[in-house]
Amino acid sequence: MKSIINISVRDLLDFCLRRGDLDLTTFGAISTTEGIKAHQQIQNQRPEEYQSEVFISHEIETLEYILQITGRMDGLRIADDQIIIDEIKTTKQDLTQIELFENPLHWAQVKCYAYMYAQKYNLGKIDVQLTYFNIDEGKIKEIKHEFTIDELRAYFEPLISTYIKWMDKIHEWTTIRNDSINNLAFPFRDFRHGQEKIMSEVGYAIADQIQLLVEAPTGIGKTLAISLPALQTLGRNELFKIFYLTARTTGRNAAEAALNILREKGLRIKSLSLIAKDKICPNPDRLCNGRDCKFAAGYYNRANNALQSAFENDNFSHNAITDLAIEYQVCPFEFSLELSLWCDFIICDYNYVFDPKVYLRRFFDDDVNDYCFLIDEAHNLIERARAMYSAELNKKQFLELRQLLKNKLPKLYRSLGKINTTYLKIKKQYGSGAATLAENDPPSALQSELEKFSNHAEEWLALNQPADFREVLLDLYFDVRGFLKTAERFDSNYATCYNINDQNLSIKIFCVNPAYHLRSMLEHARSSIFFSGTLKPTEYFLEALGCDGSARHISLPSPFASENLGILVTNRVSTFFRNRHHTKEILARTIVNLIKHRTGNYLVYFPSYEYLQMTFDCFKKQDPNTSTIIQTSNMTEQERLQFIAQFSHESKNSLVGFAVMGGAFSESIDLIGDRLTGAVIVGVGLPPVSTERELIREYFDSLNGNGYAYAYQYPGIIKVLQAAGRVIRSENDRGIVLLIDTRILTPPYDDILPREWDIKQFIRPDELNVLLDEFWGI
Ligand code: SF4
Known part of the structure; x- marks a missing residue:
């Protein structure tokens, strides 16, 4: 047919x-x-x-x-x-x-x-x-x-x-693609333990058009095991497009690497990595129009030729798109969006599917299609979604624009004045002391003034006149539109947070539970596969990710020999905030003790920068000679790469990295072999108490009586497990994970710890010494 x-x-x-x-x-x-x-x-x-x-x-x-x-x-x-x-x-x-x-x-x-x-x-x-x-x-x-x-x-x-x-060209390509997929064998001689199981479950889930949660630790080869059955379904024309959704660049790299392995075995697939506009634009100081940017001038005269020629390639990576854009003088960002229409496998950030401000309307404004979402590191999606479906505006933004518009646009100037007055009234209502307060109603008084500002701004912007304040006005206009759109969604899943300090007042429409919004976007796909090393407790993830009633869950143990990972726990050191001044010395001593047994690279994860610094100072007094490196807040990408580069195979002496849990170095970094000998995890990763966290707690308390776990304990233990997962990255790795907290072996944390962990407890330093000697065979 x-x-x-x-x-x-x-x-x-x-x-x-x-x-x-x-x-x-x-x-x-x-x-x-x-x-x-x-x-x-x-x-x-x-x-x-x-x-x-x-x-x-x-x-x-x-x-x-x-x-x-x-x-x-x-x-x-x-x-x-x-x-x-x-x-x-x-x-x-x-x-x-x-x-x-x-x-x-x-x-x-x-x-x-x-x-x-x-x-x-x-x-x-x-x-x-x-x-x-x-x-x-x-x-x-x-x-x-x-x-x-x-x-x-x-x-x-x-x-x-x-x-x-x-x-004709597309049809010819589809035949080539399908033939290559149908002849594609598994690219390695043997399956890793658990890999076949993942492949068959993913295949069934896509065939049955259901959602599947795959919890699989590092080492199983899950990127390949999840992508391959999706590709096979595509090869039978039962899927139209695969979206591989990632939270970070490392996830994108892993997906590209998996496709390249399959390409070496004969796979023909058009894959595209969608890169954010600010990262791929070669003209960042220009405006996106033909008057200002040569890649926009005459774009549509060249787009079809560029598309036809580009289609000779299969792999549209960041570099490939940049090269094509230069060759054909077309805007790389717009061109990559255009290519997405004709590609089979699109690797992109979560926000291209879920974020109401930037989702790909060309795909997801229509009804359900034969799309498949492969959602990498899915444990991250919950917090990312909270941010996507929330919106925040502060008084300072409006005052800064008002200053720019003085004596230029009187109507807008007055409108901004009224917004400022509204902010002042709200501030007065809640008192002058610094605080964050929450309400169950939307900020209606502000909304009506924002609507007026938005209408006035639109009137002026529609004249399309150049002006030195145009960009600032445009940015704030879009922020206001985003805020008003978020306010339209306000329901029992939302709250308004007023963050007051002497200089400023910030108003945030906070999405307490984004599950409903996630669910409505997931409905655009025939099947969604969520995967991560940490997806427990299952009920929490099924609920928080917006899965439907038919969703299934599988959990695989680590494929690596359990004796290669030493799990040591001391539950006699309190990491509660009030005890941190007393426990910093013990922590420092424990770290010194740990590295004394084995020269190597270690990472120590703390619940806060303050605790990190206190312990670091003690450590330096006790052991001034060991090399150390400290994570600081707001590190640039370059600084992060330099931090990681210090963890090398060649180190003759020990290195101790001090980092925060849940930060850039506790997830998605691959320090294989001797690059990481051990990790010390201080605390159970609880997020700090805040107005927003308390809103989550109250919300889930009334929904299922499990508010504290949903707001604090589950997000916390996920961070602990992610940090612990840095130590063993390949079958030849050996290493130590040292967990320090009084709560770690009590519910609900102990229920979530991997079953294959052979936990050894210690209280005194001499007991730790014995356990370390045993593990390292000293
Ligand atoms: S049109 Fe494209 S290349 Fe030009 S400034 Fe905008 S994003 Fe950059």
Whole structure:
């Protein structure tokens, strides 16, 4: 049976007729809601026989496939012996100034509908009408034209042949891709322990169209084991696209590496790594329009050629896209979004699927499709989603813009003044002392002033005038729109947090439980596979990730010999905040003791920078000669890389890295072999008590009676397990994990610790010495 390829008339024309500059700075387009309303207004004024929103389709059968072109005509009027196809266009331009006959896209659209309709009903001629509606003035201008079927055919056939050539290429590629997948064997001689199980469970989950949580420690090869069954389903044309969603660059690198291994075994797949605009833009100081950026000027004149040539490649990595963008002089970010339409495997950050501000509308504004989401390090998604569905604005932002607009834009200046007054009133209401307070209602007083500001800002921005304050205004305008959109979502899953200090007041609409929003985005995929080394307790993750009732869960033990990992626990040292001054000396002594038994590289994880610094100072007094390195807050990427680079195989002496739990060095770093000999984990990772954490606690207390665990204990122990997971990264690794806290062996923490851990407890230093000697065979 021939496959069916669907294309809408609108997308067909976008592809075949686009010309000109890319312009992401022009403002004032009519919103979809405004457009729909305006269309309905016109349609309601039409005579009785006028039919609105008429579906039309047309099929073209080639040797290989059927191309199905569909569209929805704004209006169809059949009266006496006249048939008129009506296309309504809303505008804000002066109707007397519109060069109507020169707008090829508008005429193209209505001519395509006319051809499809005339062809279907065997008509020799047909009338078409473009109806322009000025949305501000309420004025209408109509232009009619009669076309014969021959005239329409002469227009339509060359147009469609351009697209058919492209579809032939896509069809040919799909055959090559599917053949390569169907002939693809597992790339290694043997499966690692647990790998086959993951592959079969993922295969079933995708086939059954359900969600699956895969908890699998490092070493199983889960990236490959999860990607391969998804690719096999794609090769049977049962999936349309795979989205591999990551939280960090390391996740993206792992996915690219897995695909490269499969490519070496014959896989042909178009894969694309979507890189954030600020990281891939070669012109960061320019504006995204043809006047300012050469990669935007004439972008659409070159885009199709660039696409056709680029399609000779399979692997669109960061570097590959940058090279193509330079070669064809096209904006790399926009071009990568365009390539995503034609690629099979898209590697991108979570936010391209879940963040309401940046999700890929080209895929996820439609109904469910045959997409599969592979969600890497899924334990991170809960906190990331909380941030995505929350929004915050502070008083200072408005005052800074107000200063810039003084004597320039009086209406906006006044509007910003009113926002400032509203902030001051709120501040007065809550008192002047520094505090964070929470309310169960949205910040309505602020919202109404923000709406007014947004309308005034839109009016000015729509003039598209240059000004030195334009960028600041535009940024704040988008922040305000984001805030108002978040306020629209406000329900029992939200709270408003007022963070007051002497200088400022910040108002945050805080998403306490993002599960509902995650669920609604997950519904766009046929199947979602969540995977991580830490997905326990299962009920917590199923609930917090927004999984549906059919979701399954599998948990695999570590594939490495358990005797290679020494797990030592002392539950006699309190790491409570109030005891930290007393315990810093013991901690420092314990670290000195640990490294004395084995020269090597060690990482010590603390619950806070303050505790880290206190213990570090003690350590330095006790052992001034051992090399140390300290994590500091706000390290740059370069500084982080330098930190990690210190952990080398070649070290002749010990190195102790002092880091914070849950930070950049407690997840997603791979210090294989001698690069890491041991980790000391201080505390149970509890997030600090805060207004937001307390809101989470209260929310889940009333939902399931488990608030403290959901807000503090589960997120905490996940950080502990992630930090512990740094030590054994390959089958030849040996190392020590030393856990220090009075609570670690009590519920719920002990239930979540891996079952294969052979935990050895100690109290006194001499007991630790014995255990270390035993482990290292001294
Ligand atoms: S290259 Fe940079 S400045 Fe130019 S259009 Fe692209 S993102 Fe904008």
